[in-house]
Amino acid sequence: MVTFTLDYTFAPGSDIIFLDNNSGFRVEIGAELTLNSSHLRGCNKLWKGVEVRVQGSIIAQSSTFEDAITAILLRDRAEILIADN
Known part of the structure; x- marks a missing residue:
């Protein structure tokens, strides 16, 4: 599991991100x-x-988001902005 404790941006051009079984963000x-x-x-x-x-x-x-058990799981008071996915 990759944990982000600070703001992080995947740069455009980080086209494909492969994630193994039981991994995630x-x-x-x-x-x-x-x-x-x-x-x-x-x-x-x-x-x-x-x-x-x-x-x-x-x-x-x-x-x-492909082949995920749950693409995005939002907890209490979490926010999401999505477009053209």
């Missing part, structure tokens, strides 16, 4: 994860997805 309290034109996919098995914890946020623009 966790956005911690108050942090923001930004995906722009990214393609997240499993390696022949389902990955866990992106968990956004209390008051965290995710921005996903023109991105694809």
Whole structure:
């Protein structure tokens, strides 16, 4: 599991992000994860997805979530902005 405790942006051009079984992203309290034109996919098995914890946020623009158990799981008071996914 990759945990983001501070704001993080995957640069455009980080086209394909492969995630193995039982892996995923966790956005911690108050942090923001930004995906722009990214393609997240499993390696022949389902990955866990992106968990956004209390008051965290995710921005996903023109991105694809493939082969995830739960693409995005929002916890209490988490925020999401999605467009063209």
